[in-house]
Amino acid sequence: MGDILAGLIDVERGDVTLTRQLYDQLRATMLSGAWPPGHRLPSSRELARQLGLSRNTVSGVIDQLAMEGYLDVAQGRRPTVTATNASKLVGGRTIARQSAKPLHASRWGERLRIADWPFREGPPRPLAPAHADARAFPHDIWARCLRRAARHAPHGTAGVNRASLRSALLRHLVEHRGVRADSSQIIILPSAQSAVELTARLVLNAGEIAWVESPGYGGARAAMQSAGADVRGVKLDRGGLDWKGRRDRPRLIFVTPSHQHPTGRLMPINRRRELLRFANEAGAAVIEDDYDSEIHYDGRPIASLQGLDDSGRVIYIGTFSKSTFADIRCGYAIVPPDLVDVFETAQRHSGQIMPAPVQDALAEFIDDGHFAAHIRKMTRIYRARRDRLIATLTAVAGAHLTLEPPAGGVQLLAHLDSRCDDRAIATRLAAAGVTARPLSPHFTGEVGGRGLYLGFAAWNEAEIDIAAATIGRVLGEMIAPPRKRRSKAPAKRTPPPTP
Numbered sequence: 001m002g003d004i005l006a007g008l009i010d011v012e013r014g015d016v017t018l019t020r021q022l023y024d025q026l027r028a029t030m031l032s033g034a035w036p037p038g039h040r041l042p043s044s045r046e047l048a049r050q051l052g053l054s055r056n057t058v059s060g061v062i063d064q065l066a067m068e069g070y071l072d073v074a075q076g077r078r079p080t081v082t083a084t085n086a087s088k089l090v091g092g093r094t095i096a097r098q099s100a101k102p103l104h105a106s107r108w109g110e111r112l113r114i115a116d117w118p119f120r121e122g123p124p125r126p127l128a129p130a131h132a133d134a135r136a137f138p139h140d141i142w143a144r145c146l147r148r149a150a151r152h153a154p155h156g157t158a159g160v161n162r163a164s165l166r167s168a169l170l171r172h173l174v175e176h177r178g179v180r181a182d183s184s185q186i187i188i189l190p191s192a193q194s195a196v197e198l199t200a201r202l203v204l205n206a207g208e209i210a211w212v213e214s215p216g217y218g219g220a221r222a223a224m225q226s227a228g229a230d231v232r233g234v235k236l237d238r239g240g241l242d243w244k245g246r247r248d249r250p251r252l253i254f255v256t257p258s259h260q261h262p263t264g265r266l267m268p269i270n271r272r273r274e275l276l277r278f279a280n281e282a283g284a285a286v287i288e289d290d291y292d293s294e295i296h297y298d299g300r301p302i303a304s305l306q307g308l309d310d311s312g313r314v315i316y317i318g319t320f321s322k323s324t325f326a327d328i329r330c331g332y333a334i335v336p337p338d339l340v341d342v343f344e345t346a347q348r349h350s351g352q353i354m355p356a357p358v359q360d361a362l363a364e365f366i367d368d369g370h371f372a373a374h375i376r377k378m379t380r381i382y383r384a385r386r387d388r389l390i391a392t393l394t395a396v397a398g399a400h401l402t403l404e405p406p407a408g409g410v411q412l413l414a415h416l417d418s419r420c421d422d423r424a425i426a427t428r429l430a431a432a433g434v435t436a437r438p439l440s441p442h443f444t445g446e447v448g449g450r451g452l453y454l455g456f457a458a459w460n461e462a463e464i465d466i467a468a469a470t471i472g473r474v475l476g477e478m479i480a481p482p483r484k485r486r487s488k489a490p491a492k493r494t495p496p497p498t499p
């Protein structure tokens, strides 16, 4: 018996219990094929003696392995190895694993892989776009709200979308974004991206046409492509989406009308009305992604598209990522009344449900005025950072960049000459410690411009200055200096693309 166990079973005192060690080792030995089916183990008394364990420990493990089907045990007989799943033996070696067909992702998974954003930016660092300043968030107040909400958490009867957060959000969105809805139309989700993804799957069938802004938000394109849609980029002009002259008719249109992603442009009121009229005639649904409109610097923010919609075709999407901090992981959709039921069903089936205490804590955070106060404070800070980035970039790289200063939000677009390789520049900047997202992958279809998409909100002025200096240096190294000019006329800049 000692020979059989030698080198196979070896338990010792440590962090892992003796029971766990014995169980794992016996099971692994049987799965490896070292003991073929029908092989008899020593009795539990003998095993206990050889291994220096108590009989109780060994009997417990044998019973467990018998219950799982690895061993046959009968009164008065030694435990016998059964024919386990993996133990189809050839020459004493298990072949099950080697001959198994590899698993493939579904078509949805494959489409998602293809549609995925081409870059992994890693942990946030200057000047990564899309980030709010988590360091400036009132975490103590938030912790108090969370603690109170956790103490009063409901027990399974309160529904998926908490009435507390629905009402608080609605009051906020009616006042600040001019939405028109009943609170029952609000679907609370883990992020704006999950709202875009769910919407794509719920309103699009495979093969149907979806329009996205080009350049535009890659997350929307990926959601629609993975839903099997025929995704088409629509060019922009100064007023955002410009579909003049197009003959194709979409089933879904994705827009960011209040700060177009990535140009920051604002869709004026007339264009909004035209878009709604067009969508109505085409029978299309419209996603209004209002991802960062709480933060607005110049003039009054324009009210939402959803508030102008009389025919129930706008799905309004928002997020707390930019107005609080990214890791809060909470977004929402306001859906037309006819779609509430299917959204709630999809939400339950896909498990996209926010924890009730977090929903209640956010409701309190909004109702007690902390949310509005935080937005007011951060708007002042972010405006100063935006201006700082514009000033320093102009000073150190003004010859190579044409900036598109945004009226709001947390990031800005800096255009490069169209001959520049913005991906190569972003790669070089990443090696120098600066995150800058290239513009070209934001286009769907023809690439109509090059540039760098830069976040300013999450970084203080010293960080902005250092990162801007790095950009100036790298651009100086990678881009040939502008040709010598004969006159003293100012340098000609590449105009922003109006693809």
Ligand SMILES: Cc1ncc(COP(=O)(O)O)c(C=O)c1O
Pocket (backbone or CB within 6 Å): 130, 190, 191, 192, 193, 194, 217, 219, 256, 261, 289, 291, 318, 319, 320, 321, 326, 330, 331
């Ligand atoms: C235009 C746009 N929409 C949606 C999102 C996603 O927001 P969330 O973090 O809530 O998923 C982002 C993220 O940066 C974005 O830029």
